[in-house]
Amino acid sequence: FGVTDNVDLDTLKWAAGGYDKGELSRIYTLSGMIADRRADLVISSLLKYVTDINDVKGLGFCVSVEHAEYMSKYFNGHNIPSIFLTGESPDEERKTAKQKLVSGEVRFIFVVDIYNEGVDIPEVNTVLFLRPTESLTIFLQQLGRGLRLSEDKECLTVLDFIGQANKRYNFEDKFAALLSNATRSVAKEIKDGFVSLPKGCYVQLEKKAAKYVLDNIKKAINSKRGLIDRISTFENDTGMPLNLVNFLNYYNINPRQIYNKKVTFSDLCHIALDTEPTNETLSESAYNILYRLSTMDSPKWISYLRDNLPIAEGLQWERLSKNEQLMWKMLYVSVWEKPAETVGFENELEGIIEFKKNHEIYNEFLQLMDYAFDRINIVTGSANLSYACPLEVHCTYTRAQLLAGLDFLENYSVSEGVKYLSEKDTDIFLTTLNKSDKFYSPTTAYNDYSINENMFHWQSQSTTSDTSPTGKRYRSRNGKNGYALLFVRERKSDEFGPQPFVFLGTVTYMKHEGSRPMNVVWHMDTPIPAKFIKKTNKLTVG
Numbered sequence: 001f002g003v004t005d006n007v008d009l010d011t012l013k014w015a016a017g018g019y020d021k022g023e024l025s026r027i028y029t030l031s032g033m034i035a036d037r038r039a040d041l042v043i044s045s046l047l048k049y050v051t052d053i054n055d056v057k058g059l060g061f062c063v064s065v066e067h068a069e070y071m072s073k074y075f076n077g078h079n080i081p082s083i084f085l086t087g088e089s090p091d092e093e094r095k096t097a098k099q100k101l102v103s104g105e106v107r108f109i110f111v112v113d114i115y116n117e118g119v120d121i122p123e124v125n126t127v128l129f130l131r132p133t134e135s136l137t138i139f140l141q142q143l144g145r146g147l148r149l150s151e152d153k154e155c156l157t158v159l160d161f162i163g164q165a166n167k168r169y170n171f172e173d174k175f176a177a178l179l180s181n182a183t184r185s186v187a188k189e190i191k192d193g194f195v196s197l198p199k200g201c202y203v204q205l206e207k208k209a210a211k212y213v214l215d216n217i218k219k220a221i222n223s224k225r226g227l228i229d230r231i232s233t234f235e236n237d238t239g240m241p242l243n244l245v246n247f248l249n250y251y252n253i254n255p256r257q258i259y260n261k262k263v264t265f266s267d268l269c270h271i272a273l274d275t276e277p278t279n280e281t282l283s284e285s286a287y288n289i290l291y292r293l294s295t296m297d298s299p300k301w302i303s304y305l306r307d308n309l310p311i312a313e314g315l316q317w318e319r320l321s322k323n324e325q326l327m328w329k330m331l332y333v334s335v336w337e338k339p340a341e342t343v344g345f346e347n348e349l350e351g352i353i354e355f356k357k358n359h360e361i362y363n364e365f366l367q368l369m370d371y372a373f374d375r376i377n378i379v380t381g382s383a384n385l386s387y388a389c390p391l392e393v394h395c396t397y398t399r400a401q402l403l404a405g406l407d408f409l410e411n412y413s414v415s416e417g418v419k420y421l422s423e424k425d426t427d428i429f430l431t432t433l434n435k436s437d438k439f440y441s442p443t444t445a446y447n448d449y450s451i452n453e454n455m456f457h458w459q460s461q462s463t464t465s466d467t468s469p470t471g472k473r474y475r476s477r478n479g480k481n482g483y484a485l486l487f488v489r490e491r492k493s494d495e496f497g498p499q500p501f502v503f504l505g506t507v508t509y510m511k512h513e514g515s516r517p518m519n520v521v522w523h524m525d526t527p528i529p530a531k532f533i534k535k536t537n538k539l540t541v542g
Contacts, residue, residue, distance in 0.1 A: 001203075002203070003045045003160065005162055007027060009132065012024065054107075055125070057102065058124065059121075062111065062112045063130070065084075067112065067131070068084040071110045083097055083109055123153065127157075146158065167229070191214075229272075231272035232272040265364055289361070297396050299392070313356075320349075321388070326388060326404065335352065380394050396502050406424070417431060426483040427485070429486050433448055433490050453530075457519065458522055460474070460517045466515040483506055486504045504526070504532070505526040
């Protein structure tokens, strides 16, 4: 429950990435009527939202020792037995406190600098966030104190006190971390009532609290002005050097969140720091190039480019292996979008060497690859094709990148969802799972979803009969005759723009029903990982 806080923190001092703890502590403990009124709000909200105060086993996270002690005394003064602990409390005192909470002798332990991690009280069923938590990691650790399973524990009740905050305070990440659907914005979730929460979970923001959060999000990272403001004070706020990797990691930003604003990170830095760009080559399309490259997650492709981009000028195209040439082509189409001969290059490597001449954008791309490589959390593998192909199963590619990886360069903007490469005897299926009426007519809104990790239901184009050459070819895909490759994406676009495709690998024919269209069940040669299965399963696509 997001409770509307009655203390305004908008004008409080902000330094080194957060509020001044001393000022926070003073306003929560030493401000007389303001502190007492806030403590009254905490108690009244607790009585409003918990089922029975006598069943509560709670933790309250405070900003300072003084704040924890003040809250404990205030609760005791209002007949809610409580104690407080700090990072200095001896182990014996902590052990006794835990026993008192579990036995019901006290209802609350107010803490500071402890119980973030490494302490386990499964019985905790109520958590109070009594101070703004700037660190997403600490917020999740504190929330996790209440998420332990325990007998007779029906649920966890969380009260988060939300007031007017400094414009640099990040509400968005906190709520985004709770959602199971990353394609919807937090602002939309708040307006729609948090429809993308995991099953059994519920979030309710009081009206004013919701307004505070939405106003903060508008001013924050999701606006160009908000990005510039954070860049301008980044080193003072964080004590870290300003670069793309540090910025993305500190604010937990998806790089597409920058590039969809039609700017590069370098552009934003020049505006924020009032500096001049080093050169203008490709500057008009640079953000588009980096947007197309911002979803890279193939360890093989990224590793190759990191090793070879610095020495690209010394490489000879004809001496490269076919796989190497294809990886250069995948990068080339992301940069230039047009065939090399059309732009005037002898080969794709020449185009990349030209791209490198814009040192600013090239260096930003190098940082983007470092960031992407450090965040890879998938197990990848080869598709085991009989011809050269650098595409890795379970990795993400734009349409142009995956076509280039298959050495199809005639038309980078193939728009249909199926493509047959006759020289490779390979069918490519480009599948969008959640089809919006805005983009798809009734004849193209195919019925595609995973049945389980090993089977995928796919519907052909409406004109494909099971006795046509195409239909017969699909039915012949038995693992011995040619290949069928399956690429999927959840939606055509999300809040940041066009979505890329995930390569799910080769599939083999199992059975089909109907004709014009054919409803085919494919066997997944590589099982769909748990990370993707909830997105590809029909029950969760809506």
